[in-house]
Amino acid sequence: MATNVLAASRYEVVNEGDSVEVRQMPDLPAPEPEERQENTFFSDAPPLEISPLWGPAQLAEAYTSAVRGEDRARVLNRLGELKPRDDRDLRGLLNLYAREEPAVRTKVEACLNRLGPGDSAMAPFFGALLQDEEPVFQIFGLIGAGRLRDPRLLELVRGLAEKEFEAPEPSLAQSPGMTNRWALQFNAVRLLAEWEGEKTLPLVFKRSKEVPSVGEIAATLFWEKALSELVSWSESRSAADQARASKAWAAPVSRERLTATKARLWELALDPRRKVETRHRAALKLGLCAEEADIDRLLVERGKASGQARALLDAGLLASRHPKGI
Structure with missing residues (x-):
């Protein structure tokens, strides 16, 4: 049976002449969790010095090699303040994103969100990821495509949005890969709708038959054009229509869009x-x-x-x- 060495009994050997006596000493209290953490092998390591010249690539390397939690937190905070400069930075960010740690992903996404249409030189990198078989890589590529809005990436996004969903919603019973594929396709539909506008509404309606949550996209982005369809779903006896009506009507819609349909809302309410x-x-x-x-x-x-x-x-x-x- 394993014993807690930190809390084990202590002994004192007393040698007086020809006699040797072993006496038990009072036990030391077990250290608190914070004390144990301070007494680790790396407790004497100096704080990581983060150079102001480091870009995302160097910060990504620093994060993976950092041994102190405080250092990793500082690295992530700095990462979220920077913009990727080249493919090397993107590779470093991708390596971090693939760790699937929520706090890390949040900062990586904050970094990617600093990109814009003027960074089209990075389009080939994101295009290659969109064609990868790994859903996490594709999601990373989709984020980049959404920021760049480069025409070379549009058809790749469309290809993802036009695929049928494997399940109506993610669940704990699904594998991580299946959950990631669901998120990838949902966000591809949203991005395509944002990118191409009302011409995608038929596709959005089609996908909402498979995934009721896609109805939220129709309501949020195309409220005025989608309202008649939303009313039809709400009036339908079909359980599938009721499911997407529930999602669509509960979706956030801007006050401006709602005001544009106020007369119609009055008619429906009364x-x-x-x-x-x-x-x-x-x-x-x-x-x-x-x-x-x-x-x-x-x-x-x-x-x-x-x-x-x-x-x-x-x-x-x-x-x-x-x-x-x-």
Whole structure:
């Protein structure tokens, strides 16, 4: 049985003349976790000196070789402040990204997000990654493609977005590779929609049949054009349509886009022929873009309504966060 050496009993050997006596000494208390950490092999190592001249490549090397947690944290913070300069920097960032550590990935992505269309010289590097078989590499390439928006990368992004999903959503039962492929395809659909605009809406609707969460993309990016389809999903008896309606109507939509459809939202919220769920969803969105006059009208309509109709108007008032409605 293993014993805790740090907390083991101590002994003293006493040699008096011809007699030898072994006496047990009082036990030392076990050190606290912080003390154990300080007493490691590397406790005497000096703090890492981070040169202001280091780029992402040197910082990536420093992170992998650093032995102190504080040093790794400082390296990551510095990394997030820099912009990649060349393929060597990108290779260093990719090596870090492949570690699949959330804190590391956040800083790597912050570094990549400093790229822009003016960095098109890096397009071949990201293009090669988009064609790799490893999903993590492809995700890295997709981030770069989203920042550069280089025409040479568009068809590669489209190819990923047009693939069918393997599952409607990620789950713990999936392998890490399958989860990464799901994330890759979802983000490819989003990027293509952001890149090419409304012409991608048919593809977005198609993918939403496989993955209800894709409905969020339709609502967030193309609210005005997608609203009629979202109403159809909400009114449908199909479980699949209801699933994507739930995701789409709950998606964040800018106030400007909601305001552009305010008249339609009023019609939906007050139409007794519509399903209560559809009216409720419309009332919530109406509340999010409501102005003073809309609040007054909601209060008037609430006064005339009862039961479920009154409850859904209450939801709209609460969503507005206007003092009159709370």
